[in-house]
Amino acid sequence: MKTTRRDLMLSGLAGALASGALTRARADDAFIEEVEKRHYDAKYGKDFYREVVSVRYLTDPDRIARAIPGPLTPDDVPEVIINFVVTSRLLQGKPGVMYPGPNYNESDTFIGCKYKGNSAILELELQLEHDYGRSAGRENDGLRKKDGKVRIDRYGDLVRCSTTRRGKLQFAVEGRIKRANADPRLWFREVGYGWLGFFYRIDPDWTRGLVHPDTDVALWRKYGWDEGYPTGHGEIVNGPLMLDPSSIRVYVNEEDPLNPLSEFPVRSIVGGSYQTGEQARIAYATLLRAGKPATEWTQHQGISFLETVDKASFEPFALRMQGYDTPITASKPWVPQGWPAAGTAWKLTQDQMKRWRERPALDLTLDSLVDIEFELPQAAHARVVPPPCKPGSRPRGRILALDLGANDLSTAPSVELWLLASCEGPAGPAWTAVSHIVGWDGDILFGRETFGYPSKFGHPEMVFDGAQYNIRGRRLLRDFFHGVVPVSFDPPTAHEDAFSVLGIQLLSWNEPPRADLIAQPWEIALSEMRTADPGQVRLFFPREPGPGNIGLSDPWFELEPSKILSVRTGKGMMKRKPGRALAVMPNFLPWFLDRYDGGSNVAARGSFVVERSEYWEKRFGPGWTIPR
Numbered sequence: 246m247k248t249t250r251r252d253l254m255l256s257g258l259a260g261a262l263a264s265g266a267l268t269r270a271r272a273d274d275a276f277i278e279e280v281e282k283r284h285y286d287a288k289y290g291k292d293f294y295r296e297v298v299s300v301r302y303l304t305d306p307d308r309i310a311r312a313i314p315g316p317l318t319p320d321d322v323p324e325v326i327i328n329f330v331v332t333s334r335l336l337q338g339k340p341g342v343m344y345p346g347p348n349y350n351e352s353d354t355f356i357g358c359k360y361k362g363n364s365a366i367l368e369l370e371l372q373l374e375h376d377y378g379r380s381a382g383r384e385n386d387g388l389r390k391k392d393g394k395v396r397i398d399r400y401g402d403l404v405r406c407s408t409t410r411r412g413k414l415q416f417a418v419e420g421r422i423k424r425a426n427a428d429p430r431l432w433f434r435e436v437g438y439g440w441l442g443f444f445y446r447i448d449p450d451w452t453r454g455l456v457h458p459d460t461d462v463a464l465w466r467k468y469g470w471d472e473g474y475p476t477g478h479g480e481i482v483n484g485p486l487m488l489d490p491s492s493i494r495v496y497v498n499e500e501d502p503l504n505p506l507s508e509f510p511v512r513s514i515v516g517g518s519y520q521t522g523e524q525a526r527i528a529y530a531t532l533l534r535a536g537k538p539a540t541e542w543t544q545h546q547g548i549s550f551l552e553t554v555d556k557a558s559f560e561p562f563a564l565r566m567q568g569y570d571t572p573i574t575a576s577k578p579w580v581p582q583g584w585p586a587a588g589t590a591w592k593l594t595q596d597q598m599k600r601w602r603e604r605p606a607l608d609l610t611l612d613s614l615v616d617i618e619f620e621l622p623q624a625a626h627a628r629v630v631p632p633p634c635k636p637g638s639r640p641r642g643r644i645l646a647l648d649l650g651a652n653d654l655s656t657a658p659s660v661e662l663w664l665l666a667s668c669e670g671p672a673g674p675a676w677t678a679v680s681h682i683v684g685w686d687g688d689i690l691f692g693r694e695t696f697g698y699p700s701k702f703g704h705p706e707m708v709f710d711g712a713q714y715n716i717r718g719r720r721l722l723r724d725f726f727h728g729v730v731p732v733s734f735d736p737p738t739a740h741e742d743a744f745s746v747l748g749i750q751l752l753s754w755n756e757p758p759r760a761d762l763i764a765q766p767w768e769i770a771l772s773e774m775r776t777a778d779p780g781q782v783r784l785f786f787p788r789e790p791g792p793g794n795i796g797l798s799d800p801w802f803e804l805e806p807s808k809i810l811s812v813r814t815g816k817g818m819m820k821r822k823p824g825r826a827l828a829v830m831p832n833f834l835p836w837f838l839d840r841y842d843g844g845s846n847v848a849a850r851g852s853f854v855v856e857r858s859e860y861w862e863k864r865f866g867p868g869w870t871i872p873r
Contacts, residue, residue: 294332294333294521295330295331295332295333295521296330296331296397296399296404296519296520296521297328297329297330297331297433297485297518297519297520297521298328298329298397298404298406298418298420298488298517298518298519299326299327299328299329299431299432299433299434299435299485299517299518299520300326300327300418300420300431300488300493300495300514300515300516300517301324301325301326301327301430301431301514301515301516301517302324302325302327302495302511302512302513302514302515303322303323303324303325303511303512303513303514303515304323304324304325304509304510304511304512305323305509305510305512306319306323308323308508308509308510308585308589309323309325309356309357309358309509311588311589311591311592312356312508312589312591312592313356313358313367314443314554314558314559314562314566314592315554315555315558315559316360316361316464316552316554317358317359317360317367317441317464318358318359318360319357319358319359320357320358320359320364320365321359321364322357323356323357324356324357324515325354325355325356325357325506325509326353326354326355326356326357326366327352327353327354327416327418327495327506328351328352328353328354328433328434329350329351329352329395329397329406329408329418330350330351330352330353330395330397330433331348331349331350331395331396331397332348332349332350333347333348333349339792339793339794340722340791340792340793340794340795341793341794341795342376342377342721342794342795342798342842343375343377343378344375345375345721345722345795349373349375349378350373350374350394350395350396350397351371351372351373351378351390351395352371352372352373352393352395352406352408352416353368353370353371353434354369354370354371354416354505354506355367355368355369355440356369356509358441360438360439360441360464360466360551363437363438363439363471363473364437364438364473364474365436365437365438365439365440365441365466365469366436366437366439366440366441367441367442368388368389368440368441368442369389369505369506370389370390370391370393370505370568371388371389371390371391371568372390372391372392372393372394372395372408372410372415373390373392373393373395374392374393374394374395376689376701376702376703376720376721376842377841377842378390379391379392379689380693380701380840380841381841383568383690383694384694384751385754386467386548387442387444387465387467387548388442388467389442389566389567389568390568391568391689391690392410392685392689392702393408393409393410393415394408394409394410395407395408396408402421402422402423403419403420403421403422404418404419404420404421404422404488404519405417405418405419406418406419410503410504411503411655411656411657411686412657412686413498413501413504414496414498415497415498415501415504415505415506415507416495416496416497416498416504416506417495417496418493418494418495418496418517419492419493419494420488420489420492420493420494420517420519421488421489421492422486422487422488422489422519423486423487423488423489424486425486425487426481426484426485426486426487427484427485427486427487427488427516427517427518427519428487428516428518429475429478429481429484429532430474430475431485431487431515431516431517431518432484432485432518432520433485433518433520434468435474435475436467436468436469437469437470437473437474438466438469438470438471438473438474439466439467439468439469439470439545440466440467440468440469441464441465441466441467441551442464442465442467442566443462443463443464443465443554443559443562443566443567444462444463444465445457445460445461445462445463445563445567446459446460446694446695446750446751446752447563447564447567447569447691447694447695448695449695449696449697449750449763449765449823449824449825449826450823450824450825450826451601451602451604451823452602452603452823453602454560454598454601454602455560455561455563455564455593455598455601456556456559456560456563457752459752460752460753461553461554461556462553462554462555462556462559462563463550463551463552463553463554464550464551464552464553464554465548465549465550465551466545466548466549466550466551467545467547467548468545468546469544469545470534470542470543470544470545471542471543471545472534472535472537472542472543473534473535474534475532475533475534476533476534476535476536477532477533477536478531478532478533479531479533480531481531482531484520484531485518485519485520486518486519486520487516487517487518487519488516488517488518488519490514490516490517493514493516493517495511495514497509497510497511499585502571502578502580502584502585502590503570503571503578503590503656507585507590508585508589508590508591560598561592561593561594561597561598562591562592564593565590565591565592566591567694568690569690569691570655570656570691571590571593572593572597572600572601572653573652573653573654573655573656574608574653575608575651575652575653576651576652576655576656576657576658577656578590578656579593579597579600581594581597605820605822606768606820606821606822606823607652607653607654607820607821607822608652608653608818608819608820609647609649609652609653609654609818609819609820609821610649610650610651610652610818611647611648611649611650611769611771611815611816611817611818611819612648612649612650612658612816613646613647613648613707613709613714613814613815613816614645614646614647614648614769614771614813614814614815614816614817614819615644615645615646615707615714615716615728615730615812615813615814616643616644616645616742616769616811616812616813616814617643617644617645617728617730617782617784617809617811617812618641618642618643618809618810618811618812619641619642619643619644619806619807619808619809619810620640620641620642620806620807620808620810621640621641621642621666621804621806621807622640622807623636623640625640625803625804625805626640626641626642626666626667626804627640628803628852628854629666629677629679629803629804629836629853629854630666630668630677631677631749631762631830631833631835631836632830632831632832633671633762633828633830633831634668634669634670634671634675634677634747634762635668635669636667636668636669637667637668637669637674639667640667641666641667641810642664642665642666642667642804642806643663643664643665643666643667643676644662644663644664644665644726644728644784645661645662645663645665646660646661646662646663646705646707646714646716646728647660647661647662647663647707647819648660648707649661649687654687654688654691654692655686655687655688657686657687658686659683659684659685659686659687659688660683660684660687660705660706660707661681661682661683661684661687661705662680662681662682662703662705662716662718662726663678663680663681664678664679664680664681664801664804665677665678665679665746666679666804668747670745670747670762670764670827671762671827671828672745672764672827673745674744674745675744675745675746675747675764676744676745676746676747677746677747678697678698678699678746678747678748679699679804679853680699680701680799680801680839680853681693681698681699681700681701682700682701682702682703682705682718682720682799683700683701683702683703683705684702684703684704684705685702685704688700689701689702692748693840694750694751695750695824696746696748696750696763696765696824697747697748697749697750697751697760697761697762697763698746698748699748699749699839699840700840701720701799701840701842702720703718703719703720703721703799704717704719704720705717705718705719706719712731712732713729713730713731713732714728714729714730714732714814715728715729715730716728716729716730718799718801720798720799721791721795721798721799721842722791722792722795723787723789723790723791723792723795723798723799724787725786725787725798725799725800725801725802726784726785726786726787726801727783727784727785727787728782728783728784728785729782729783730777730782730812730814731777731778731781731782732775732776732777732814733775733776733777733778735775735776737772737773737774737775737815738774738775739770739771739772739774740769740770740771740774740813740815740817741768741769741770741771742768742769743766743767743768743769744766744767745764745765745766745767746764746765746767747762747763747764747765747827748762748763748765748824749761749762749763749830749833749836749837750763750826751837758833758834759829760829760830760833760837761826761827761828761829761830762826762827762828762829762830763824763825763826763827764824764825764827765821765822765823765824766821766822766824767819767820767821767822768819768820768822769817769818769819770817770818770819770820771813771815771816771817772815772816772817773815773816773817774813774814774815774817775813775814775815776811776812776813776814777812777813777814778812779808779809779810779811779812782809782812784805784806784809786801786802786805787802788802788851796851797851798842800851800852800853802851803851803852803853834855835854835855835856836853836854837855838855839853839854839855
């Protein structure tokens with residue numbers, strides 16, 4: 246029975262497999278045992294295992310051409326590259342912020358391009374589930390990492406891989422492993438001349454445009470060889486294995502504009518590979534590039550600057566080339582008329598750029614809100630207020646629990662927990678964002694990197710049973726907050742509030758590192774507001790560390806209230822307006838590094854203020870020196 250691409254589009258790989266369209270052949274047991282042994286990776290030790298599936302396919306050349314910013318140009322062959330990676334560690338009871346669970350899964354997507362005549366690949370998105378790997382990869386290495394759930398499942402010689410995001414299957418691959426070495430061009434992260442990407446920051450004041458006026462748009466190169474793709478090879482022993490080309494099936498969800506591959510339909514399969522452990526490191530020594538052996542290649546291991554790109558021509562690409570979603574209104578993404586046959590979601594049209602600049606606010610429907618304001622011990626309050634802000638004479642904290650419905654940040658509903666501290670900012674009274682924990686389907690990138698919020702993914706929960714709210718904050722295998730809020734039985738009333746929230750926007754890790762203090766005005770309009778008696782509200786701030794090396798990440802107990810002042814609950818709308826920079830922050834690092842969970846010494850600390858980071862000291866030397 247032949248399986249058509251339309252079959253896969255309509256039913257997905259799971260449906261095709263269940264229907265018998267994709268059958269599982271009997272595995273060669275000896276061959277599979279041989280493959281299993283190759284999981285071991287000598288570089289990292291016996292507790293480290295890895296599986297990688299890489300596939301290349303051809304798409305429509307005009308689709309690639311419209312998605313590539315200058316000075317890059319389309320490659321001669323319209324290739325799309327997909328990598329799936331599953332890395333497993335036997336944690337032996339010691340999970341950490343990098344590996345809270347045994348698996349670190351990631352999928353990478355690229356399209357072929359050229360830079361000054363050299364064949365390379367342009368990074369689209371790298372999707373993964375773990376918080377630390379995503380934030381560190383984006384903000385330290387400039388990788389376009391974002392949220393997604395990635396799987397590799399193997400049934401004998403059959404491998405099936407998939408990436409889902411916000412409840413939708415984005416793309417998937419299936420193929421059978423063969424007893425043959427794969428063509429080197431099909432190996433994991435074979436990048437030719439290089440893996441290319443653009444580095445810049447988004448302007449928090451979107452009325453001025455997209456690209457931050459104080460940052461250049463820089464084209465960078467990661468990895469790669471001046472000699473380009475392999476042109477030959479000697480005998481390959483234990484190299485990455487071939488996926489049988491006739492067995493490879495690639496599914497792409499072409500109906501989701503937030504899917505990085507939705508505009509690149511599968512026209513034909515180039516091929517694929519499967520590898521485990523350190524196969525690629527062994528096999529690369531046998532390759533030739535431009536007729537040269539490995540000892541003569543000009544290799545680029547790190548990141549190197551290529552050139553500065555014209556801002557005006559690049560600006561329409563700025564959101565997607567930074568790994569952000571295309572703009573969203575009421576949980577629906579913007580797409581040009583006639584998409585995807587006409588236009589592209591990889592850049593904004595002139596009308597969309599105008600619409601972006603004229604947008605009055607980011608609107609969020611509040612299906613439920615709990616707003617708790619409280620007094621704080623003066624010393625604890627002063628500690629978390631970053632300079633140039635002042636603590637002020639009234640040390641207060643604030644918890645906002647938000648159950649978001651339709652909103653302008655995500656295509657799905659989500660829950661957010663905010664921990665704020667009052668302060669006197671350069672422009673007057675404000676609330677500085679101390680912690681922001683976002684549910685899985687919410688926005689983790691735009692607020693964190695554009696407005697400087699300390700956003701992290703977690704598992705916040707908010708349940709209303711008609712009489713009281715039950716709130717739970719959980720992240721990295723530990724609970725950090727519980728709240729029980731009985732509401733008044735009085736009739737609801739309307740209520741409005743307006744205030745500014747401050748964040749720390751990182752602009753550059755160059756020496757000296759630079760960050761700006763950003764203020765974003767927020768407005769809350771509740772149509773059904775009920776209060777709660779502060780004496781009946783119960784707040785709990787667990788101090789038990791997480792297992793293993795998790796420690797006391799997200800130490801909300803540091804701002805445990807001395808007295809609850811007021812509690813409001815209800816439904817309505819929130820508006821977050823264009824932000825603006827108030828000041829360059831002279832010494833922001835102690836108030837910034839918590840968003841990386843403090844580095845490797847998180848187990849030894851219990852504060853939002855990181856006064857010393859063993860992680861950066863081990864990597865770059867003693868003192869406050871951090872990534873350059």
